[in-house]
Amino acid sequence: MTPPPSGPVCAGASQYASYPTFTSYVRARGPVLLRTARSLTANPSDAEDLLQTALAKTYMAWERIEDHRALDGYVRRALVNTRTSQWRKRKVDEYVCEELPEPSGLPDADPAEHQVLHDAMWRAVLKLPERQRQMVVLRYYEDLSEAQTAEVLGVSVGTVKSAVSRALGKLREDPELTPVR
Numbered sequence: 001m002t003p004p005p006s007g008p009v010c011a012g013a014s015q016y017a018s019y020p021t022f023t024s025y026v027r028a029r030g031p032v033l034l035r036t037a038r039s040l041t042a043n044p045s046d047a048e049d050l051l052q053t054a055l056a057k058t059y060m061a062w063e064r065i066e067d068h069r070a071l072d073g074y075v076r077r078a079l080v081n082t083r084t085s086q087w088r089k090r091k092v093d094e095y096v097c098e099e100l101p102e103p104s105g106l107p108d109a110d111p112a113e114h115q116v117l118h119d120a121m122w123r124a125v126l127k128l129p130e131r132q133r134q135m136v137v138l139r140y141y142e143d144l145s146e147a148q149t150a151e152v153l154g155v156s157v158g159t160v161k162s163a164v165s166r167a168l169g170k171l172r173e174d175p176e177l178t179p180v181r
Contacts, residue, residue, distance in 0.1 A: 019062050025071055026055060033075055040083045050086075054078035124174040132167035135160055 030051075037047040037054070057078045058071070065074060125133055131153075138149040139160070146164075150157045171177065 019059070021068070022059055022062050025068075029072060029075075033072070033079070036076055037079055040079060050079060050083055053082050057082070120176050121171075124171050124177050127174065128167050128170060132163050132170075135163050136167045136171075139164055 033054075034047060034051050037051040038044060041047045041050055054075055055078075058065075058075050061074075065071065125136060128136065134153060135149055138144045138152060139146070144152065146157050146160045150160045153160070
């Protein structure tokens, strides 16, 4: 946390006095105040911004603060008030309505239809030659990569690719799966 610059930053900034005591206060108490700011926000970057804003407010009121022994309390109050203001200004995405809208989209699939498709798929897979069936099961039911499937079966990756391609072609042509599509 860096204290505000002692010199003018932009046009019109020269109207503010330089307070060496403020600079030393920020250097000494900045880490503690930053921990307080972090407890008020979920994001460390937001905490730094919050502390910077609270310190800017404190800087503007520096001459009016009578008891400099109570500065931590003043800055903490500025942190809480600033965070509350930010919270109140946030955009509200939910609105009260008299009726709940119906969810749009497709209705849930019938579990019986899902089971019919599942059974038809297994019957079609069981019709495949044993080597193709092994590769299809390892690739798509066990979710192994082509390389892992090749390693398990002791064949090349190219063999897995071509055998799986032929097996999928046979599954696409299976008459039992045609009506389901």
